[in-house]
Amino acid sequence: MTMMEPDMALAESLFAQLRADSFDGVGITRDTYGPGEQAAHDLLAQTARDLGLEIRRDAALNLYLTLPGQDRQAPAVMTGSHLDSVPRGGNYDGAAGVVAGMAVLAGWVRAGVRPARDVTVMGVRAEESAWFPVSYVGSKAAFGLLDAAALAARRADTQRALSDHLATLGGNPQAVARGEAALRPEALDCFVELHIEQGPVLIGEGDTLGVVTGICGSHRYRQAQVLGRYAHSGAAPRGHRSDAVVALATLIARLQDAWRDMEAAGHELTLTFGQVYTDAQQADFSKVPGQVSFCVDIRSRDTNSLRQMDAHVQGIAAELEAAHGVRFDWGATSGSQPAIMDERLQAALHAAADAIGAPSRSMPSGAGHDAATFSNQGVPTAMLFVRNAHGSHNPDEALDMRDFTAATRVLGQVLGLRAGIARAGAPIAS
Template structure:
């Protein structure tokens, strides 16, 4: 097989770290300076490799090695380049680095694919910044809701439209639903990504082949409202304690989660933020208000609906028993996605050919691959094990594991793209 350029990959990770380190972890803010620097680095690298460079209205980046038959549907790979605040260096970026390492190896050896191969640097995958899922990939297909452009970034308070326009994008075109990608013009999309949980590390597998991607149902701005009262002068029977009501909701939903799992459902439930109002709450007050968020995930839409109904039913019962009121605010979320079986098998075969026994597993986290799959495009994901999970500064992907993943990705891209070597050598 044609070896990917792993020296290039190592340099890119080092440069990304230098451009993104915030003193604690990695911050590549969505439609901000951090993400912009990462995109510039990948574009500069592509230019030196001689790849074609294109950007769309949402500033997604397309780095293309032309094929012999440019009218054929393109083979695509890639991932996102933004990060959560104080995250790790590999989440998302590993997929773009992997694609460039594969193409650099082909270029070095003078091999040309039968059809175009494109590495996509996707914008705005991390919804920590804007309360919208898959901004970059949905925009690429002209699917972003015009209302999403009015959503505000968590730290700046400025709109998505303002951030995109400031960087040279075209929010007006996005609002009109102008598409840069057409499903019928894409042969497949294969995304390499670090695993963001403990499964591969715990079981001793270097690589995982993803079977499906969970969808989500989220309440980002929920509140429970009771009544503030004196902590010493108010008996238990006269309290409308928002903290106690929320604690009861969380405890009961944990029990519902266990029961659903016992019944065969696959899901996760997270109350990721819980805050009293610092301006009103006090050690000598019964808390009258708590803000919180809820994140429900599953590969089954029916499971998400069931869990949501249990959440709302339980909250209604607690309103009656605790004298409080739950307010849920806007709902956001994403659709589950199923990975293509033929591509799953191709990734398994490629991993085995690289000397690695992969594990099949679902992805609890969301990925841009879901957008491609839900457009009817054959889609697959390859996970590389990563110690310490993700969305934290302690991501610890081993470069040998990554090299195995990149080789496996390269084999599948070569197979789908009909790669031809300079002396009729087998590319895989």
């Protein structure tokens, strides 16, 4: 091992403490702008304090942990990810990227290495939109892009506004609403985010690491409904029904066909109906359902594919309204823009993986990540996936520490190159 190996003992300790602080009896819950996420931020800040790093928070309470460089005015190298989780999720989604960055900096600190430019690990707030119906809250706020409407969004469980949660923890929602930016694209050399893979590709193909080519954008209907008419299940003949469930089932079936046709035509996208439910108080075994709620999540790296699938959604729904005597109420929409990863950074990640013998492959990210915000602001951006059994957003995330060590070494090598460290243990002279 070289003198600049990442501190993997620290990484294991951080993972263990994060789990201890946020285990809910079933999985991991680090609630956005709540006690769970805050405990994680406090832990990482204390770790940075112990290492002698600079600690800064912005108006949205994003956390910046910096090893100062020789030239404090040069654009900074940045890595990191989010520290919140979905309810009853896993311990590694998001947190792995922050822990990896801290392990790299800890190794440098203990080796006495000072980079040519600042290197910052960012603990991003509020990436998981399961809590608030807004994509990339923390990273958008960091660039001054989060508007007043987003701050008014209510958390799914507490029904308190985002601004209220932020203020309670000591943030400044007024400054966020004014668009006061903590980050400027021209002040950043790059952003590299390490993250567990959230699907089965790397495990299935036998690769350890994935170098992300692009991040999918999304178009979402979070609170849609089909409104029909309740009727007696025995007394209402088929031709006299306005059955909301049948209308929605037909929509789902026809959109599966549309999705298949689009894939055959070369489109790359996904379509998901993640929630479908009738009113527990009104629906009944002996009633024709007059209302059903659902959500739609469309994702693609191509905005044209997003628009085309949404056109199918709206066109088919209009036909079904006439055929079934129902009405589709779509509610508010939300979504995010696709993002392309920097080709030079992709090549550097592949080269670093090759150098340590870690099998890697190029692949898209179907899930959204804060790296998309950085890329769309013009910052050279890359993502490194590390394989993970059992997917993510569930308690069974299973990150092998040998794989994580390989990924952290690759991350450290690329950060070092960008920060002015020519090779392990040898800083470039200023």
